[in-house]
Structure formats: C-alpha cells, structure tokens
Amino acid sequence: MHELGILMGIIKTVENYAVENQVGKIEKLVLQIGEISSVIPEYMRKVYPAAVEDTLLAEAELEIEILPANAECRDCGNIFHATVTGGICPDCGSRNMHLISGRDFFIKEIVCSSQET
Numbered sequence: 001m002h003e004l005g006i007l008m009g010i011i012k013t014v015e016n017y018a019v020e021n022q023v024g025k026i027e028k029l030v031l032q033i034g035e036i037s038s039v040i041p042e043y044m045r046k047v048y049p050a051a052v053e054d055t056l057l058a059e060a061e062l063e064i065e066i067l068p069a070n071a072e073c074r075d076c077g078n079i080f081h082a083t084v085t086g087g088i089c090p091d092c093g094s095r096n097m098h099l100i101s102g103r104d105f106f107i108k109e110i111v112c113s114s115q116e117t
Contacts, residue, residue, distance in 0.1 A: 003043040006105075007051045014110055015056050023112040028061040030109035034102040035083060036069045069102025 010031070018026060033039050041064045048062045071082040073089035074096040080089060082102070088095055 003039060004047045004051060006039060007044060007047055010107060011051060011055050011057055013107065017110060018056050018112065023056075023110075023114070025113045026057050026060040026110060027113060028063060028109070028111035029057060029107070030063045030065065030111070032065045032067050032104065032106040032108045034067045034069065034104040036099075036102045037105050038103075039105055041066065065108065067101055067104050069099060071097040071099050073097050 010029075014026065014029060017023070031044070033041050033044070044064060045062065052058050052060065069082045070079055071087065072079050073092060073094055075094040076089060076092040078089050078091040079100070080091075080097075082097065082099060087097060089097060
C-alpha cells in the first residue's frame with residue numbers, strides 16, 4: 001500500500017504551504033485522482049486519519065474527486081471516456097487511441113482560514 005507514502009508527501013507539501021502563507025487552520029484538502037492511476041482512493045481514505053494525526057491537517061476533511069480516463073481517437077479525433085467504452089472509439093469503432101487523462105494525481109485545493117493574531 002503505497003498510498004500512505006504518497007499521503008505523507010502530500011501532508012509535508014500542505015504543511016509547508018501553510019507555514020509559508022501563515023495559514024491559521026486547514027479545513028479541507030481536496031485531491032484529484034485519475035480513475036486508472038496507481039493510487040486507490042479508498043486506501044487514501046482509510047489511511048488519512050492516522051496519517052494526519054498530530055499534523056496541521058489533523059482536523060481537515062479529505063475530499064477526493066475522481067478524474068475520468070479520457071482518450072483521443074487517433075483515427076477520427078473523437079475524445080471519449082475510455083473505461084466506459086473499453087478503449088473503443090464510440091464514433092468510428094477504432095482501438096487506435098491515446099490516453100489524455102485518468103492517470104493524474106493532484107492537490108486541487110487547500111481550504112484554510114487565516115492566521116489569528
């Protein structure tokens with residue numbers, strides 16, 4: 001389960017951001033995970049509470065958005081949801097496609113409150 005290691009890296013990145021920007025509290029972390037990436041969203045959700053314990057994200061909600069695996073047909077140029085069609089272009093029936101999204105992994109948003117003085 002490499003999700004814990006990935007999550008530890010995210011926590012470090014978010015904590016560095018919070019310190020540099022004088023963030024008071026991190027309320028929510030929004031991640032975007034491609035549906036065919038090597039990161040399993042359910043594992044991220046399971047390890048999140050233990051990973052954020054005693055960090056600036058300890059009380060932050062985790063939200064995960066799934067990015068679809070979109071492909072472009074090299075024969076007709078159609079863009080389609082590859083996992084829905086089994087990698088077959090719904091317009092021309094070709095299997096000659098290249099993936100344009102779905103393996104991605106991003107920190108989309110860090111919702112925070114300002115530092116109280």
